[in-house]
Amino acid sequence: MADANVTEPENTTQTDKQTATPAPQDKTQGPSQQPQTPQPGPAAPADTPKPHVPSPAAFARKPKNRHHSVAVPTATYSQDDVAKAQSFGRLAPDGTVFVREDGQERAVGQFPNASEDEALSLYAHRYLDLKAKLDVFATRLQAANIKPHEIDESLKTLGEETSEPAVVGDIAALKSRFEELRSVAADKKAQLSQEHRKAVAKAIEERTAIVVKAEEITASLGDGTNWRSTADRFRSLFDQWQQHQRTSAHIDKPQADALWKRFSSARTAFNQARRKWAQERDSERMQARKTKEQIIGEANDLQTSTEWGETSHKFNELMDRWKKAGRAGHNEDDQLWAQFRAAADTFFNARQTDREQISSSERENLAKKEELLTKAEALVPVSDDNAAKKARQALASIQEEWDQIGYVPRDDMHRIEGRLDAVDRQIKAVEDAAWKKSDPEADARKSSFEGQLQAQLSELDDRIAAASDPSERARLEAEKATKEQWLNAVK
Numbered sequence: 001m002a003d004a005n006v007t008e009p010e011n012t013t014q015t016d017k018q019t020a021t022p023a024p025q026d027k028t029q030g031p032s033q034q035p036q037t038p039q040p041g042p043a044a045p046a047d048t049p050k051p052h053v054p055s056p057a058a059f060a061r062k063p064k065n066r067h068h069s070v071a072v073p074t075a076t077y078s079q080d081d082v083a084k085a086q087s088f089g090r091l092a093p094d095g096t097v098f099v100r101e102d103g104q105e106r107a108v109g110q111f112p113n114a115s116e117d118e119a120l121s122l123y124a125h126r127y128l129d130l131k132a133k134l135d136v137f138a139t140r141l142q143a144a145n146i147k148p149h150e151i152d153e154s155l156k157t158l159g160e161e162t163s164e165p166a167v168v169g170d171i172a173a174l175k176s177r178f179e180e181l182r183s184v185a186a187d188k189k190a191q192l193s194q195e196h197r198k199a200v201a202k203a204i205e206e207r208t209a210i211v212v213k214a215e216e217i218t219a220s221l222g223d224g225t226n227w228r229s230t231a232d233r234f235r236s237l238f239d240q241w242q243q244h245q246r247t248s249a250h251i252d253k254p255q256a257d258a259l260w261k262r263f264s265s266a267r268t269a270f271n272q273a274r275r276k277w278a279q280e281r282d283s284e285r286m287q288a289r290k291t292k293e294q295i296i297g298e299a300n301d302l303q304t305s306t307e308w309g310e311t312s313h314k315f316n317e318l319m320d321r322w323k324k325a326g327r328a329g330h331n332e333d334d335q336l337w338a339q340f341r342a343a344a345d346t347f348f349n350a351r352q353t354d355r356e357q358i359s360s361s362e363r364e365n366l367a368k369k370e371e372l373l374t375k376a377e378a379l380v381p382v383s384d385d386n387a388a389k390k391a392r393q394a395l396a397s398i399q400e401e402w403d404q405i406g407y408v409p410r411d412d413m414h415r416i417e418g419r420l421d422a423v424d425r426q427i428k429a430v431e432d433a434a435w436k437k438s439d440p441e442a443d444a445r446k447s448s449f450e451g452q453l454q455a456q457l458s459e460l461d462d463r464i465a466a467a468s469d470p471s472e473r474a475r476l477e478a479e480k481a482t483k484e485q486w487l488n489a490v491k
Helices: 012-019 056-060 079-086 116-141 148-163 171-219 227-247 253-302 308-324 330-377 385-405 410-437 442-466 470-490
Strands: 089-091 096-101 104-110
Touching: 079 116, 089 116, 096 116, 096 171, 116 148, 116 171, 148 171, 171 227, 171 253, 227 253, 253 308, 253 330, 308 330, 330 385, 330 410, 385 410, 410 470, 442 470
Parallel strands: none
Antiparallel strands: 089 096, 096 104
């Protein structure tokens, strides 16, 4: 499988055109794009034979059939680097450029009518360019996404370029560097091969995991299966399969085919089971529709009843039967429910109207009792036995009037009764305390009773803090007030 990070090989000729120092176009003209035109030098004697060496332009030409090259960005080299490279060469009087290699000289080109510094500078730059290519290749060997074929092609190209390079510089060091990189490249290829084997094993493991999930889904199908979500899970697994094919290491065809056969079989088994479920669902929906139509008929017969309690109970039973009937399909269910809901609303709206008439008088009674509560709560706290007796008489009068008023709304009954009881308990606490003071045994029990009250008050504080029901909180606060009265009375 192709790697998404692999790029097409660079065009060798184009790369060299971008990075190589321009060469002279003929023997009578200096290198193109040089900042200065070289001054004409002395012509070589006509009878002196010139060695057959290629010109810099000839060295610049590269074979057109190469598929990969090591590109090196255009660089500006330091004067020290250029001078050090130039020290390995010389310019003959006839314009031939020589380089020292392994104790011997080798002609690398011809640059007539130029100074020695200009001629050697050209070939020294070519040396530094080639050295930079090796450095680029060394850096590339550290990359995680380099491919074996890229390593082979780069080694081939660099091997050709470093074999007898038309450059001036330390060629022995250049070749030594190339041999070092060849060794590093061999290690890198071995590493890549090992990583590839691991990647293939991992890819097989990951794709097998997808297959296992599909088989587990198929094996778990039953009456409680959510077919819609299960179909979504299968689609997700298929998407994972396709994504894995695109992004993972290439798996050999026999193994890939065997895994696909298992996955496809699991998906086929799921589709067959889902079709069977769909047929059974259609039959159940038809039965559910008949059941709900019968329930609607019964609801229509009950909607005008004024037997509020009994009919409410029957409507609750109809609702239970409706829930057990199952679904008749989304659209049909909505239509059937609207018919049933209309009959129920007719009955319950009539019942609510009747309740509102009763509730109006109960709200009036509530207002009267709240006025009495204001009077009763004004009686406490009481400080001594005499005040308690007066408060008890006033409270008895209030309670008598309270009983004559009548019912209040059910939701408010517990709340207001609790407030009235709280007043009664506070008065009683003072009465009990006064009685206990006259009791001969009171002193003996006083210390123990105070401890109990303190513990109970602490417990009440915790219960009040945890209470969420307002009526329960009111009851607990009233009880706390009573016990505080008791504690004050026994001190």
